[in-house]
Amino acid sequence: MTNKTGKSPSKYAPKDIPRKVGIKMKLKLKNWGILPENQHRNFNDFSGFLANSIISPVIYSPFREQDKRCFATMENLTRHLTGLSNTVQDKIMVSIVMPIHNRIDTVNIAIDSVLEQTYKNFELIIVDDGSDDGTKELVDNLDDPRINTIHNESCRGVSNARNQGLKSSKGKYIAYLDSDNLWDSRYLAAMVGAFTMLDDADAVYGGQLLFKGNKKNPFAVRFGSFNRSLLNNRNYIDLNALCHTRELYNRIGGFDESLVRLVDYDLIMRMSENAQIYSVPVLLSHYYYDRAPNTITNIPGYVEYLEIVRKKRSERLMKLNPGHDKLDHGVSIIIPSYEAIDDIKECINSLHDHNSENSIEIVVVDNSSGQELINYLDEIEAEGKIKLIKNEINYGFTYAVNQGIEISNPDNDIIIMNNDAIVTDSAIYNLQKAAYQLQDCGIVVPQQVLPADTKTINAHVPFAYSQYECDVNLSAAHENIVNVSTFHSGDVVELSFAPFFCAYIKRDVYDNSVGLDAEYGRHYRSDRIFCNYIRHIMNLKIYYIADAVVYHKLQRSTDLLRSKPKKGSSFEYMFKKNQWDPELASKLGYKKPLWDF
Numbered sequence: 001m002t003n004k005t006g007k008s009p010s011k012y013a014p015k016d017i018p019r020k021v022g023i024k025m026k027l028k029l030k031n032w033g034i035l036p037e038n039q040h041r042n043f044n045d046f047s048g049f050l051a052n053s054i055i056s057p058v059i060y061s062p063f064r065e066q067d068k069r070c071f072a073t074m075e076n077l078t079r080h081l082t083g084l085s086n087t088v089q090d091k092i093m094v095s096i097v098m099p100i101h102n103r104i105d106t107v108n109i110a111i112d113s114v115l116e117q118t119y120k121n122f123e124l125i126i127v128d129d130g131s132d133d134g135t136k137e138l139v140d141n142l143d144d145p146r147i148n149t150i151h152n153e154s155c156r157g158v159s160n161a162r163n164q165g166l167k168s169s170k171g172k173y174i175a176y177l178d179s180d181n182l183w184d185s186r187y188l189a190a191m192v193g194a195f196t197m198l199d200d201a202d203a204v205y206g207g208q209l210l211f212k213g214n215k216k217n218p219f220a221v222r223f224g225s226f227n228r229s230l231l232n233n234r235n236y237i238d239l240n241a242l243c244h245t246r247e248l249y250n251r252i253g254g255f256d257e258s259l260v261r262l263v264d265y266d267l268i269m270r271m272s273e274n275a276q277i278y279s280v281p282v283l284l285s286h287y288y289y290d291r292a293p294n295t296i297t298n299i300p301g302y303v304e305y306l307e308i309v310r311k312k313r314s315e316r317l318m319k320l321n322p323g324h325d326k327l328d329h330g331v332s333i334i335i336p337s338y339e340a341i342d343d344i345k346e347c348i349n350s351l352h353d354h355n356s357e358n359s360i361e362i363v364v365v366d367n368s369s370g371q372e373l374i375n376y377l378d379e380i381e382a383e384g385k386i387k388l389i390k391n392e393i394n395y396g397f398t399y400a401v402n403q404g405i406e407i408s409n410p411d412n413d414i415i416i417m418n419n420d421a422i423v424t425d426s427a428i429y430n431l432q433k434a435a436y437q438l439q440d441c442g443i444v445v446p447q448q449v450l451p452a453d454t455k456t457i458n459a460h461v462p463f464a465y466s467q468y469e470c471d472v473n474l475s476a477a478h479e480n481i482v483n484v485s486t487f488h489s490g491d492v493v494e495l496s497f498a499p500f501f502c503a504y505i506k507r508d509v510y511d512n513s514v515g516l517d518a519e520y521g522r523h524y525r526s527d528r529i530f531c532n533y534i535r536h537i538m539n540l541k542i543y544y545i546a547d548a549v550v551y552h553k554l555q556r557s558t559d560l561l562r563s564k565p566k567k568g569s570s571f572e573y574m575f576k577k578n579q580w581d582p583e584l585a586s587k588l589g590y591k592k593p594l595w596d597f
Helices: 023-032 046-055 065-085 107-115 135-140 158-168 187-197 228-233 246-252 263-274 302-320 341-352 371-382 397-407 427-437 507-511 526-536 556-563 570-576 582-588
Strands: 058-060 094-100 122-129 147-152 173-176 203-212 220-222 242-245 277-289 331-337 360-367 387-391 413-417 421-423 441-450 492-495 502-505 541-552
Touching: 046 065, 065 187, 065 277, 094 107, 094 158, 094 187, 107 122, 107 135, 122 135, 122 158, 135 147, 147 158, 158 263, 173 187, 173 246, 187 203, 187 242, 187 277, 228 263, 242 246, 246 263, 263 302, 331 341, 331 397, 341 360, 341 371, 341 421, 360 371, 360 397, 371 387, 387 397, 397 526, 413 427, 413 507, 427 441, 427 502, 427 541, 441 507, 441 526, 502 507, 526 541
Parallel strands: 094 122, 094 173, 122 147, 203 277, 331 360, 331 413, 360 387, 441 541
Antiparallel strands: 058 220, 173 242, 203 220, 203 242, 413 502, 421 541, 441 502, 492 541
């Protein structure tokens, strides 16, 4: 297939987007981090839209009919939520914080969009941050009892201004509107309605229409069902579309005044570490790029400030040090092994760090590695750290996993794990807890976080910054996200398929299945087959949980297999054809199906 230019499009190229983007606009879009190349648009209905938004939260015009029917559904959700807010309007006040510095040309529109809200129980706190262009005089002449104005004699920065607004606020809920953006008149009503529906919510956010300058029609829509792992990679939640409770502000504080850029991202990251956040699929916030000349977006140094925000987050997480929770059930971790001695050492060491209660059994099945790795495995087997099977030939992933399960403790649950996986704090505990608490659970998988600059990141998560680490178990390439809740917390996602890089399976689920199919899936495919069996024969579900994180290194074992001579070799059968060579098939009693040619 070719496009109008005669060139073949990429497999993951966005569909139905403008191909002609001027050089200046392309540079701006790149600076904003929203190039059309970051889009993945593969849905036909609202369920598909919600799933798609988890890994690709921006949709570009021209909008398809499939897009428009989803946007219309969001309008219907708005009507529902605004109806709920009517029941509490007399009781609940919302505080709106608006910082301003020299915005004489845009501030009137922003203020009018607040005063025109259908939800009337609010206070608008305008913090004029040392304006000298007439903005101060303009806001002083506003005549509305709901407006409270604060003036700084000199410009002290947007974070300071917002913090002053927060300190003087009185509402149960807090919202933010910048002076170059605006809201639909139903915005506050919908946000309050969402809080009314979601009893445990600390923060809620909606979507946005994105505009260039003063254009009347949006060039894109931004909405992403909450994805904690994507948020850790890059921000897609705008402060102008977010509301939070006063209690959350009291708990985590306000804005970091040491930052010049990405102050909203820093705050939202801190919220995600301490709060229950829900995405609310409505489009009631209008965000304008380049409408005012003095926007934070135009301040240089984006990458530098992004690094600062990410470093601050890492330091906060290190201080948490949650320790290791005691498992309620024993676990056998099955690791098929081939070469890559540094990887498997790091994998096994990370597992021993989480085994203080001796409730984890490690079973390694080696597929004919070199002597250096065999010596290491023999040594740790002699120390009682692992159970070990040493194969004289490379049987492939699936057969090795089945061998390991066969010698594992029959009372233990099972984790199938790659030899290049690195387990983080509480990951195994959280996987086990989810396996026993989630309804009809067949398989549980964690975040599968790839290192920065891994070449496949954008194939899985088109919107991600590939130069930073990113989870890829929620994947565009696998198209595996299903049944996303309308109001989504990001904690649990149902999947149609999960690669067996790290997969938790309760023992009774495994025992009631037919196991992994080594006959028809020698090296790969068996995880697909097993997932299909779990869902369609056993009527169980596959769950992804965000609070379990396991790092996945660069698949050195697979790369080593690729480097072997291919034609007529075991590699050709195992990795390229995913079949058994005739001699091995005969030895194992396997038959080649007629459809596998």
